[in-house]
């Protein structure tokens with residue numbers, strides 16, 4: 138388990154998205170070569186969707202065997218199926234509809250008009266059960282061995298739907314919980330918890346744009362995870378912060394990485 142993140146700063150958000158997409162393709166190809174399949178956790182938000190769109194535009198996307206990719210989500214806005222604000226709807230538009238995925242390996246979080254109805258607690262429990270059913274006996278706990286778990290960092294340091302000081306960020310047992318009263322709309326959400334996030338091999342935090350500069354500086358300067366949830370998001374093999382110059386602009390000088398482009 139490494140709590141010390143590596144930082145990579147790219148010139149701007151477009152280059153950051155392209156470089157992150159290239160990095161992801163390489164990871165997936167390597168995971169498939171080593172283990173036969175790759176398991177990814179997608180994030181919503183502008184930076185996560187930017188990465189997916191860059192991946193869709195990359196000719197190297199065809200190096201991936203998409204039929205052997207498992208897709209999970211870090212969080213979801215609890216809205217009806219097909220709602221344009223749902224993270225899965227946006228991911229489908231950015232990439233998923235353009236690649237030959239196995240539908241049985243795509244695991245969106247439940248919608249508010251899905252089989253568990255408008256009950257986010259039931260939806261969270263069902264997603265936790267789906268994760269547990271996919272976890273092998275070698276996996277760390279009750280979720281599959283995620284190769285890469287991506288998280289967009291919000292301007293308030295939230296990741297997934299773990300917002301500062303709300304009960305979800307304090308959860309230490311369950312892997313998935315419902316969120317009520319999120320400060321960013323919509324207020325009702327479903328999210329992986331920090332213990333589930335920390336079961337990932339690699340956690341990549343994405344932060345691009347001036348509105349992320351304060352969040353990056355706070356999260357990377359020793360804040361607590363209840364006040365700054367991004368602090369609590371780390372992988373057991375590696376934790377990577379992928380930033381653009383604007384998001385890195387308030388980092389303390391000693392944190393600013395030497396080799397960045």
Ligand SMILES: O=C1O[C@H](COP(=O)(O)O)[C@@H](O)[C@H](O)[C@H]1O
Nearest residue numbers: 180181182183184289290291297
């Ligand atoms: O609402 C959400 O916001 C965060 C961050 O989004 P961004 O647009 O500020 O980059 C995202 O990571 C999360 O998945 C999403 O539900």
